[in-house]
Amino acid sequence: MKDYSCENIRNVCLLGHGNAGKTTLVEAMLNITGATDRFGSVVDGNTVMDYDPEEIKRKFSISTALAPVEWKDIKINIIDTPGYFDFVGEMLEGLSVADGAAILVGAKDGLQVGTEKAWKAVNDKKIPRMFVISKLDEEHADFSKVFNDLKDKFGNSVVVIQFPIIEDGKVKGIVDVPHMKAIYFNGKERTEGEVPANLMSEAESYKEGIAEAVAETDEDLMEKYFSGEPFTEDEIKKGIRSGAKSGDITPVLCVSSIQKAGVVLFLDAITKYMPAHCEHETYKGLNASTKEPVDIKVGEKEPLVAHVFKTIADPFVGKISLMKVVSGTLTPDTVVYNVNKEKTEKIGNLFAMKGKQQISIKKLVTGDIGAVAKLSSTDTNDTLATKEKPVLVEPITFPEPMLGMAIVPKAKGDEDKIGAGLSRLLEEDPTFKMMLNTETKQTLVYGVGDQHLDIITSKLKNKFKVDVDLINPIIPYRETIKKKVKVEGKHKKQSGGHGQFGDVWIEFEPGPTEDLVFEEKIFGGAVPKQYFPAVEKGLRESMQKGVLAGYPVVNLKATLVDGKYHDVDSSEMAFKIAASLAYKEGVKQANPVILEPICRVEVYIPDDYMGDIIGDLNKRRGRVLGMNPYEQGIQQVVAEVPQAELFRYATDLRSMTQGRGSFNMKFERYEEAPPMVAEKVIAEAARNNAEE
Numbered sequence: 001m002k003d004y005s006c007e008n009i010r011n012v013c014l015l016g017h018g019n020a021g022k023t024t025l026v027e028a029m030l031n032i033t034g035a036t037d038r039f040g041s042v043v044d045g046n047t048v049m050d051y052d053p054e055e056i057k058r059k060f061s062i063s064t065a066l067a068p069v070e071w072k073d074i075k076i077n078i079i080d081t082p083g084y085f086d087f088v089g090e091m092l093e094g095l096s097v098a099d100g101a102a103i104l105v106g107a108k109d110g111l112q113v114g115t116e117k118a119w120k121a122v123n124d125k126k127i128p129r130m131f132v133i134s135k136l137d138e139e140h141a142d143f144s145k146v147f148n149d150l151k152d153k154f155g156n157s158v159v160v161i162q163f164p165i166i167e168d169g170k171v172k173g174i175v176d177v178p179h180m181k182a183i184y185f186n187g188k189e190r191t192e193g194e195v196p197a198n199l200m201s202e203a204e205s206y207k208e209g210i211a212e213a214v215a216e217t218d219e220d221l222m223e224k225y226f227s228g229e230p231f232t233e234d235e236i237k238k239g240i241r242s243g244a245k246s247g248d249i250t251p252v253l254c255v256s257s258i259q260k261a262g263v264v265l266f267l268d269a270i271t272k273y274m275p276a277h278c279e280h281e282t283y284k285g286l287n288a289s290t291k292e293p294v295d296i297k298v299g300e301k302e303p304l305v306a307h308v309f310k311t312i313a314d315p316f317v318g319k320i321s322l323m324k325v326v327s328g329t330l331t332p333d334t335v336v337y338n339v340n341k342e343k344t345e346k347i348g349n350l351f352a353m354k355g356k357q358q359i360s361i362k363k364l365v366t367g368d369i370g371a372v373a374k375l376s377s378t379d380t381n382d383t384l385a386t387k388e389k390p391v392l393v394e395p396i397t398f399p400e401p402m403l404g405m406a407i408v409p410k411a412k413g414d415e416d417k418i419g420a421g422l423s424r425l426l427e428e429d430p431t432f433k434m435m436l437n438t439e440t441k442q443t444l445v446y447g448v449g450d451q452h453l454d455i456i457t458s459k460l461k462n463k464f465k466v467d468v469d470l471i472n473p474i475i476p477y478r479e480t481i482k483k484k485v486k487v488e489g490k491h492k493k494q495s496g497g498h499g500q501f502g503d504v505w506i507e508f509e510p511g512p513t514e515d516l517v518f519e520e521k522i523f524g525g526a527v528p529k530q531y532f533p534a535v536e537k538g539l540r541e542s543m544q545k546g547v548l549a550g551y552p553v554v555n556l557k558a559t560l561v562d563g564k565y566h567d568v569d570s571s572e573m574a575f576k577i578a579a580s581l582a583y584k585e586g587v588k589q590a591n592p593v594i595l596e597p598i599c600r601v602e603v604y605i606p607d608d609y610m611g612d613i614i615g616d617l618n619k620r621r622g623r624v625l626g627m628n629p630y631e632q633g634i635q636q637v638v639a640e641v642p643q644a645e646l647f648r649y650a651t652d653l654r655s656m657t658q659g660r661g662s663f664n665m666k667f668e669r670y671e672e673a674p675p676m677v678a679e680k681v682i683a684e685a686a687r688n689n690a691e692e
Contacts, residue, residue: 011369016105017109017113018082018114020104021135025257032267035067054459060082066352068352079098102131102266113658128244133254133255159210161177162265163175177210211225214231253269285391285392285393303327305326305393308384323384324367336386345375399662401433402664406442407422407468425460478546478670482592483510483590484507486507499568502574506558518557539556548678594681596642598670601622602664606634613656
């Protein structure tokens, strides 16, 4: 591959709902440009981009993959992203380095939730986009219906610049609307001809749509349009390009990747309508020390700034860091500065990724995307720069994973293997979290959805040879008391030599804080001062287990009011045991109750789902605290819900809203559990104890 300067590089991200045909389109692009000599198939599991064993097995993309192609002296870095929502982190990684986006929409399946999500993600990033209506060869494909749906949903900025010529269910050619000509495909052969008479009125209507949109991009063109003068081909091309760049025009193209129809026109459209990275003179960054926004000057001669947007944990090569050079030039065997970690890194060989294939390159210039292996302290979202001019690229904001499960090995003794495997997977995937709950002694893993966690466990098995199960996490209940009691705890043991003696009277009552409040009101030295700490220690140790179900006890106040001691037989140990005896009896008498954790939940949903979501939260024993308009068409519902009712909420919310809803939650406080819940918790604890 030859060297390209920034103005001749295009970084284009393919987005869209799962199964919209993104990976197949990349295969066609690679094949047509001579980057591969065969046309791979997702079904056969031999595509360039879906190379992971999990992708081959499941027949869909689960990670973002890259491939460069050369077309008319332009290098196009294709960024193929997964369409399924569980892999949203991968899509955000790909989008973070794209200068333009192509949103694929199946001609049969039409506008889907993934289309809406891709549109929103592109809008948030403010990058130019186009729609590609794909799979024209499928039965019941309907280009005009899909276009009308897109226009209704996303507005008049959506304009057709190509539409298919279909005869007997086959794609014969494509009408190029700006040039008003038909392009016919026959294998690799292309011929140009007149627009068929039966499609002329449709073509003219689409051309009028282009003229209206182009007129909006420039005042002079607006005047020309209103005076009834037609635009020149050059004005149309410039108008579409500037409108696409500003986001005021979203061109609609069409392809049948299997028949390779329209793929060449798509490649042309990328070179014509998608901008190069260096068309921005500056790039948004952050000051390394204050984190205040700063502008990074873009240029090959400027100091180096490179953003690591993705990490691949390769079992053979080790860690591969994928990066985009925001400014400057990166060359092999140089030392760079990791601004986030404040450490230097040695750059070894540079390579471009074509799926899993590594293509060695001599340098990475501004605006290009490449990879480096074996960087010791660099992770996803780190910025590599010069020590003299440290600056940070704005990090990718990943969604918090909300589906939490406990992970357990199927074979005893595999705990260490699980830990090692999960650590490697964490390097790769910022939307996956792991934590050890010290109280329940469970390792918890958090993912975006069921599929996400399923792939994590599958990778553990295949890459790291450890078989695991996912089970519901143990809920960390608490226990407390509701009334005041006064009890005696007496420990007396006589056996040859020194005996053991400790006697205490303690008042137990509900306390003001979660932690134990310990006081003493001893008169006349009934219990000597040196034994007070032992009494407190005995209580603290005992509080780790409640009397109802063995959960820690909270909000307890204990006052030592009286007691007795023996000059010879009393000891710290004796008073500690006496305190624990008093605790057991006292808590039993003081009306003990189970407390359950309550979470604050914020749910974000389109208006139409409001009734269903509130009904569902009520079923989960939730209290809805408020409903607030959030952004266009989206409502925020704030509620407090017991943690025990939220196990599968990530999955349930998705199915209730067809994937349009999202939520976050955090622990709020403990509250007394209703009698039915408490009975279940106590019965389960008794059952577990019996099994042990």
